[in-house]
Amino acid sequence: MQLLSISFLIFFLPACLVLYWKFIKTPRSRLWFLLAASLLFYSLGGIQFIPLLLALSLATYWLAQRKLIWPGVCLNLLALVVFKYWDFGITNLQNVIDQFDIPFVLPLLRLAFPLGLSYYVFKHLGYLFDIQKGRYEATTDRLTFITYSVFFPQISAGPISSFQDTGKQLGNLPTSFSYDMGYQGLLHLAVGIAKKLLLAENIAIILGMRIFETEYLPDGLAVAWVLVLLQGFFLYLDFSGYTDMALGLGYLFGVTLPPNFDNPYTATSPRRFWERWHISLTQWFRIYLFSPLSRFLIQRWGATRKTIAQYTANIVTMTLVGLWHGASAWFVLWGVYHGVLLNINAWAERKRLRVVGSWISQVATFIAVMFGWSFFFSSGKGTFLIIFRNLVGLGGFGSFSDFFAELPANYHVMLIVTVLVIFSGYAEAANLSKIKKPWFAALVGILLAIPLMFLGEPSDFSYVQF
């Protein structure tokens, strides 16, 4: 089932909330209910993957209890490799084999991708590593663990929260409805749906304009930069809209999920950007990969090579962050690019350059991040080279006139509002949650209603595919 659909927002969600708060009284029965609702939600999107989800969840629970950490890690990674990376790896390997004219064909699996696999596998891996490190004890509450694993507000695209945080909350669900959390839920839902349906969907329509098709893309910086800016705005509004919705749903069921965004496009450095973009994934990689890898490299190479160790860890971590997004060389390149940006950032901080943290750094970071989206959205070498050539000015400056000539008049307001919201520094629902005024609450209610009128057909989020 899709979060942005009439069937979910008008039927599934209200029915679940009424049952959850009105008819189910004890925290334990509420937990059972959340598990059932999550499995129903998941099965309506693809019932064939329910056994995989439950098997991985139960196996992780069982192996963690017996401190069999590495078998658990391997099992989860195996699922990820089989469903997400096998065909990518095999295709590349086959290309190498073909270069040597060896008559051998490797098998492709061509499997459908299970919804949310990358997200719940990462939750499982985080849990296993936490147990290994002794951060907390393995849970003996199977119901809580499985519910944590399949909790429907976050199963499609995160946030990737730790068991210590979300699992503990699920194990101690509130006994009564909290109006404060209820209001937070409505506010987050309103902002999330508005970002997605009113802004991101319209940017997607603009991105579908003929001028942005590779064969019609005019020469010059102007339109190429408009393209990457719009792609960057779209991705942010789409994903942060989803995150606000997921957080809102969590609040409505009495669970506080961790934030995933904090106005990333106003960041003053690449490091700050990654502290504000897809926060839960960044934290996961920082805790479970970057820090141990840095420590390991320093141990191996010695404290004198601490800087090199950090640079290496940055590149490795960001390459894997890129690979996490999908089995494509372009995602890998995007990750490497950000690894390089982080290293430049680390170098500048180490040299104590005055520019770090200034508005110049802020603008440079924004431009660098936007440039990076040209890797992320690239569909092939030819497309990339055309856009890259224009982005760096090899095609001259060009003109905005072609863009504005094709842009329908009613999209001007959308573009202005998009820019204002993104750069306000208050673009996240959490930024608005501190305002506790009745008129503000009334406007939130209206904001929640308006985008729903645009929900004719179910709509999906970009990050669900990752």
Add this chain to the structure above:
Amino acid sequence: MIRKSNSKLSINQLLLIITSASGYLFSIWRTGSLLLQDLTRSNAEEFSSIIVSFIENCGALLLCSLVFAAFFLEKIKKRGVLKKDRSVKTKDDRLFKLSLGFFIVILASSVVSIVVVNPRGLYGFSLFPQLYDNIRQEKVGYYLDLTETPEVIIIGTSRTLSLSPDYIEETLGYSAFNFGISGPQLDDSLLVAKFVFDHSDLQRPEVIIFEVEGLHRINPKRTAQVSPLQFVAYMEAEMKVLAVVSRIQEIFNVHQLSEALYVLQAVQGDEALSTYWDVTPNGFTAFKPPFTLEEDIARLEETGRPKTSCKNKSESEDYIREIVDLAEKHDIAIVFYISPMHPYFFQKYFEKDSNYVQCFNDVYEFFVSLEKEHENVFFINLKNIESIDGITDETGFYDRQHLTPKNANLLIDAMAESIHQAYQKAVEEED
């Protein structure tokens, strides 16, 4: 995690605020100017587009306003302008109830407007004139108004619309009703047939004239979306769900809301809504094709050749068999016929599209064998225009496939013998 803003405004920030305020005010002006146009002079499409843009912009501006409000309230609070919060601390339950209340009121107003005005005729009643004629709904209404069930009922696509029940009565002596509808698929026609069979309790029809295409076309999703509510009872379970879900989705369609507003303003201004179909109580419909013959020819020339495929062959044959079985059960004879095509297109399709020829031959063979298997089934292939005297006159076609009333009468003449035979068969079965 959320960044704290600075308590003092720098010149840079001030410049940013001025720029933002200009952009915000410009957006408000652009949005407001949408409504300053003379909407009463707009046609339905223009009106709808303006209202949709207005609502969309209002939503976006509301989000922007909340963001700005949060920004300034926090700045003011930090600068100490509001020394003391004089208001009584607002209770959380009040905020929640206010949000939920406004949400419900706005959404409910939109839903009620759509359902009550029903501009697309999707909800089974019409308190207001419909913006888009729902030909299915109109024909169902006329059929239910009949005091006696007619002896001959015509079912099929828009190609049947110009077949005149009056002409059938004049020349063949049978009372008739034209239940042909625009753009149906085979599953659509099956629903019409089931509806007719189910409503023939007082006096059943003797003959159904059933127009079939030279191709198999099925589209349960579209059929579920456009069928009148009276047809839902005759749908398969999956299609029933689709029918209900699509209507519910349409309740949240801002385009339908804007159409409802258009109807309301037109009604208030005593403005007549333009009608697309001109349906008479016996089902005869003055047809207005979307393209002229010349435009149709130009489109074919542009695309090179028709693109056809024989999808859903076995499913459509199952549908036909189901109709035949139902007719047999009710002692009704069926005359299946394939409608003629304009000579130019007939030639192009049969010369240039081997797929079409293959599909057509399959369909032809199926109906020939069906006619042999069932005594109540009659089949006439009128695709080949040479089979009807005088129909080759090119002025007898509105476009590539829709006949003018003159040619429609020739078609009835060509089917007369089969209709008589079918009638006799049905009467014999009844006896």
